[in-house]
Amino acid sequence: MNLLTRTEELILLAVWRLREKAYSVEIRKYLKEVTASYWSFGAVYMPLDRMVKQGYLVSSLADPTPQRGGRSKRIYRLTPAGMESLSRIKKMQKTIWEGLPEPSIEELK
Amino acid sequence: MKTHNKTKKTPALAGWLLKQLFPEDGADTVVGDFAEEYNHIAGKKGIVLARFWLWAQILISLKPYIIYSFLWRMNMFKNYLKVALRNILKHKGYSFINLFGLAIGLACTILISLWVTDELSYDRFHKNARNLFCVYNTEHYNSGNIVYSYSNPVALGPALKSTCPEILEQTRYIIQSLCLGGEERNFVMDVAFVDPSFLKMFSFPLLKGNINTALKNPYSIVLTEKSAARFFGSTHPLEKSIKIGSKHLVPVTGVMANIPRQSQLQFDCLIPISSLKEFFKFDMNNWGMFAFKSYVQLPEGVNHKEVERKIAGIIKKHNKTANESVGLQPLTAVHLHDLKGEGLMGYVYIFSAMGILILLVACINYMSLATARSTQRAMEVGLRKVVGASRTSLYGQFMGESILLSFCASCMALIMVHLVLPYFNQLAEKDMVLSYSFLFIIGLTGIALFTSLFAGSYPALVLSALKPVQILKRSRQKTMERSWGFRRILVTLQFSLSIFLIIGVVFIYKQMQFIQNKNLGFHKENIICMRMDGNINKNYRALKDELLKNPHIMNMARSNATPEAKQSSISGHLIRWEGKQDHQELAGIHLLGVDYDFMETYGISMAEGRFFDENFSTDWGKSVILNETAIQAMGINSPVGKQLYLGKDTCTIVGVIKDFHFRSLHHQLEPLLIVMNWSLSHISIRLKGKKIQETLQFIKRTIKKIIPGSSFLYEFFDERLQSQYKGERRMEKLVRSMALLAILISCLGLFGLASFTTQQRTKEIGIRKVLGASVGKVILLLTSEFSKWVIAANLIAWPMAYWSITKWLQGFAYRAPIEFHIFLISGAVVLLLALLTVSYQSFKAARTNPVESLKYE
Numbered sequence: 001m002n003l004l005t006r007t008e009e010l011i012l013l014a015v016w017r018l019r020e021k022a023y024s025v026e027i028r029k030y031l032k033e034v035t036a037s038y039w040s041f042g043a044v045y046m047p048l049d050r051m052v053k054q055g056y057l058v059s060s061l062a063d064p065t066p067q068r069g070g071r072s073k074r075i076y077r078l079t080p081a082g083m084e085s086l087s088r089i090k091k092m093q094k095t096i097w098e099g100l101p102e103p104s105i106e107e108l109k
Numbered sequence: 110m111k112t113h114n115k116t117k118k119t120p121a122l123a124g125w126l127l128k129q130l131f132p133e134d135g136a137d138t139v140v141g142d143f144a145e146e147y148n149h150i151a152g153k154k155g156i157v158l159a160r161f162w163l164w165a166q167i168l169i170s171l172k173p174y175i176i177y178s179f180l181w182r183m184n185m186f187k188n189y190l191k192v193a194l195r196n197i198l199k200h201k202g203y204s205f206i207n208l209f210g211l212a213i214g215l216a217c218t219i220l221i222s223l224w225v226t227d228e229l230s231y232d233r234f235h236k237n238a239r240n241l242f243c244v245y246n247t248e249h250y251n252s253g254n255i256v257y258s259y260s261n262p263v264a265l266g267p268a269l270k271s272t273c274p275e276i277l278e279q280t281r282y283i284i285q286s287l288c289l290g291g292e293e294r295n296f297v298m299d300v301a302f303v304d305p306s307f308l309k310m311f312s313f314p315l316l317k318g319n320i321n322t323a324l325k326n327p328y329s330i331v332l333t334e335k336s337a338a339r340f341f342g343s344t345h346p347l348e349k350s351i352k353i354g355s356k357h358l359v360p361v362t363g364v365m366a367n368i369p370r371q372s373q374l375q376f377d378c379l380i381p382i383s384s385l386k387e388f389f390k391f392d393m394n395n396w397g398m399f400a401f402k403s404y405v406q407l408p409e410g411v412n413h414k415e416v417e418r419k420i421a422g423i424i425k426k427h428n429k430t431a432n433e434s435v436g437l438q439p440l441t442a443v444h445l446h447d448l449k450g451e452g453l454m455g456y457v458y459i460f461s462a463m464g465i466l467i468l469l470v471a472c473i474n475y476m477s478l479a480t481a482r483s484t485q486r487a488m489e490v491g492l493r494k495v496v497g498a499s500r501t502s503l504y505g506q507f508m509g510e511s512i513l514l515s516f517c518a519s520c521m522a523l524i525m526v527h528l529v530l531p532y533f534n535q536l537a538e539k540d541m542v543l544s545y546s547f548l549f550i551i552g553l554t555g556i557a558l559f560t561s562l563f564a565g566s567y568p569a570l571v572l573s574a575l576k577p578v579q580i581l582k583r584s585r586q587k588t589m590e591r592s593w594g595f596r597r598i599l600v601t602l603q604f605s606l607s608i609f610l611i612i613g614v615v616f617i618y619k620q621m622q623f624i625q626n627k628n629l630g631f632h633k634e635n636i637i638c639m640r641m642d643g644n645i646n647k648n649y650r651a652l653k654d655e656l657l658k659n660p661h662i663m664n665m666a667r668s669n670a671t672p673e674a675k676q677s678s679i680s681g682h683l684i685r686w687e688g689k690q691d692h693q694e695l696a697g698i699h700l701l702g703v704d705y706d707f708m709e710t711y712g713i714s715m716a717e718g719r720f721f722d723e724n725f726s727t728d729w730g731k732s733v734i735l736n737e738t739a740i741q742a743m744g745i746n747s748p749v750g751k752q753l754y755l756g757k758d759t760c761t762i763v764g765v766i767k768d769f770h771f772r773s774l775h776h777q778l779e780p781l782l783i784v785m786n787w788s789l790s791h792i793s794i795r796l797k798g799k800k801i802q803e804t805l806q807f808i809k810r811t812i813k814k815i816i817p818g819s820s821f822l823y824e825f826f827d828e829r830l831q832s833q834y835k836g837e838r839r840m841e842k843l844v845r846s847m848a849l850l851a852i853l854i855s856c857l858g859l860f861g862l863a864s865f866t867t868q869q870r871t872k873e874i875g876i877r878k879v880l881g882a883s884v885g886k887v888i889l890l891l892t893s894e895f896s897k898w899v900i901a902a903n904l905i906a907w908p909m910a911y912w913s914i915t916k917w918l919q920g921f922a923y924r925a926p927i928e929f930h931i932f933l934i935s936g937a938v939v940l941l942l943a944l945l946t947v948s949y950q951s952f953k954a955a956r957t958n959p960v961e962s963l964k965y966e
Binding site for chain 2 (some may be wrong): 023024025040041042045061064065067068069070071072073074
């Protein structure tokens with residue numbers, strides 16, 4: 001069974017959340033905020049491209065803005081396959097967390 | 110960020126680099142992403158940090174880019190280079206032949222293009238070159254003869270300007286050799302009499318003096334830098350004066366830069382034409398004497414044909430007896446085209462064609478050798494293909510090799526050109542230099558690229574198309590079969606070119622021999638000619654008496670020109686004679702002025718009557734002598750004693766002189782009129798015996814003694830005769846060197862090819878020998894293959910050569926016969942050379958022990 005990696009999961013969720021604003025700059029900004037760590041452009045592009053190839057995402061060109069020097073954005077959208085894989089990983093997480101308490105140091109003693 | 114209305118553009122270079130780094134379709138949006146982030150950072154932390162960030166991003170991504178794409182490409186390139194070098198070193202001989210042949214071809218093309226561009230650059234240095242025109246006139250005769258001439262009446266120029274408003278400026282131009290007196294020495298100089306506008310029309314810049322006033326006053330002279338230096342050394346010439354003749358002292362009003370070699374107007378100094386009237390009482394309204402060149406300047410964009418229509422009849426309008434109509438020829442065309450539509454341009458075409466042909470031959474060689482070598486590289490190609498090389502990359506590899514080689518060859522060619530250029534300059538009588546101008550470098554690179562594409566494309570296409578399975582199964586014989594026919598054609602073509610050139614050389618040589626040996630009707634050897642000034646003319650009697658005392662001086666005479674030089678002429682309609690019928694007409698007659706001993710000095714004999722004689726007082730001015738051609742053309746029976754009317758003058762024909770060639774052999778014999786009342790400017794002295802040098806010294810001493818201060822500048826008459834065919838001699842030398850080169854290149858090519866074909870047939874030869882063939886039989890087998898091609902080449906070359914030679918010989922009125930055995934002999938010589946070339950390889954192959962060639966089976 002094909003499971004998403006954590007990065008892929010994060011990016012797919014970001015795309016879902018950002019909806020029509022889901023293009024690389026915004027995705028990267030969101031990821032930086034959420035994870036509080038540095039994301040290079042390459043770290044965003046590679047999984048995006050990969051998931052387009054795998055059929056989890058589709059992309060389309062949107063209107064250019066002046067900040068972009070007149071160049072258009074590439075907006076990403078989830079495909080049914082993408083949504084399916086998200087629900088799969090969510091289910092799996094639920095199963096794997098089932099019956100476990102909230103993680104804390106106390107549990108290790 | 111949104112509060113910032115101003116958006117910053119990313120630096121252009123960075124944008125471009127980014128785009129290169131993402132060569133996929135997404136590049137545009139990616140660049141857009143970076144631009145957005147750049148703006149974001151710039152808005153938040155300042156432009157400097159934003160730049161820093163951007164460049165850091167680029168640098169970070171540059172490293173993997175280099176590693177993944179460039180490095181691999183370099184690796185592959187290194188491999189190509191290594192394989193190419195190994196191939197070159199493995200076959201040193203063939204590589205050298207290949208490179209050398211190409212270099213020779215390129216060097217020839219460079220030299221020829223130098224010559225061609227030089228010829229085409231004549232008179233183009235004038236700023237107004239496009240708007241300057243040379244005035245000529247044409248005379249139509251009822252017989253259909255058309256006579257063209259650049260010599261116009263003196264009054265034509267000003268009349269043109271006043272009748273035709275389109276003509277902005279005009280100048281007349283006549284060259285006279287005058288003796289000019291400097292401070293210490295006298296010099297005979299070519300003086301050009303011109304209108305004041307001359308300096309404005311033509312771009313001969315004045316170094317000293319004022320362009321507007323330099324030629325205004327009749328008493329003024331403008332010297333070239335060179336002649337100024339001859340008169341005054343390094344002192345300032347402007348305040349000095351120069352003596353013209355014995356009376357006139359003329360101030361130097363200007364010094365002009367030396368005249369570029371690429372100018373048809375060549376002179377030592379300029380004098381205003383108004384001085385002709387001032388000094389020599391010349392009638393400036395004369396419409397009858399045709400002696401002056403005339404140049405006009407038209408405004409930009411005016412069609413000279415239209416102006417020509419307006420001025421065509423101007424001479425006839427002013428001179429009722431004249432028949433000439435006026436035309437305009439662009440100044441830049443004068444050097445290359447004569448008025449009959451022939452001229453130097455033909456040579457330019459011929460040599461351009463030769464240059465291209467030689468380059469083609471060199472390319473063909475390269476192709477032929479490279480194709481032959483492909484046998485050996487087929488294995489490599491097969492292996493490369495199996496490992497995964499695409500057809501394009503193989504194509505690139507072979508093309509790259511070809512480009513590398515042709516650039517090596519260009520460097521060799523440049524070295525050769527530098528070595529040969531001094532000799533070439535001597536041959537062409539020019540002072541060309543190889544200047545590495547932008548255009549030249551572009552041109553050479555272009556030629557090198559063209560050569561490598563042309564030469565490399567065939568092997569590249571054939572080799573990259575080979576099927577790996579076939580090659581690796583060693584069925585390569587079959588793949589090579591296809592290129593056989595093609596290579597046969599290549600070799601045949603270049604040999605036909607060589608044969609063509611050789612036949613050409615032989616015929617040019619024969620024609621020159623023919624000219625050399627043709628009886629011109631006068632004596633050629635041991636005659637010296639010199640120009641004389643007025644002082645010598647005055648003391649001529651005394652000089653002659655003194656000189657003839659020397660037993661080594663046979664005779665001497667004066668004339669207005671040497672017998673071979675271009676004569677002045679009289680229009681046909683001015684000439685009538687006793688018993689002239691209406692239908693009889695003469696298309697002009699050439700005029701030669703002589704004094705008493707002319708005939709003896711030049712060894713010409715009379716056909717009828719007598720030559721001028723001191724015992725007949727009427728000879729000076731009243732008697733004329735005609736040549737046989739003139740008598741024939743006029744149709745006079747028993748001409749001696751008949752009257753001849755020249756315009757208003759009446760003369761008696763006292764003799765008929767035997768025809769002699771008073772013009773070069775390009776021309777038919779034409780009517781000639783010999784008179785005694787002409788201005789005599791030349792002395793001819795015929796020497797005899799062996800002591801030429803001493804006699805010359807004696808003449809010099811005597812002239813100095815009788816006329817102090819005069820110079821003794823002489824020429825040998827036979828050298829003057831030779832100089833009539835300077836163009837042809839130059840052509841002979843050039844074609845000869847080209848033929849040699851063509852032969853060399855073809856043989857180099859054949860040698861390379863022969864060695865490969867024999868190599869290919871090693872096995873066949875081995876089997877033949879095992880089955881009992883003798884060495885002789887095998888050699889015959891191999892050489893007959895090549896002989897067939899050369900014989901085919903002969904069949905191509907002969908008609909071409911025949912056609913070209915007939916065409917070339919048409920330039921001469923008197924031609925050596927075209928002998929057919931020369932074709933045969935030339936062909937045989939080339940065949941012999943070709944056989945010699947292949948014999949080494951054939952002999953080696955035939956002598957090989959069959960065990961050697963068969964033991965690997």
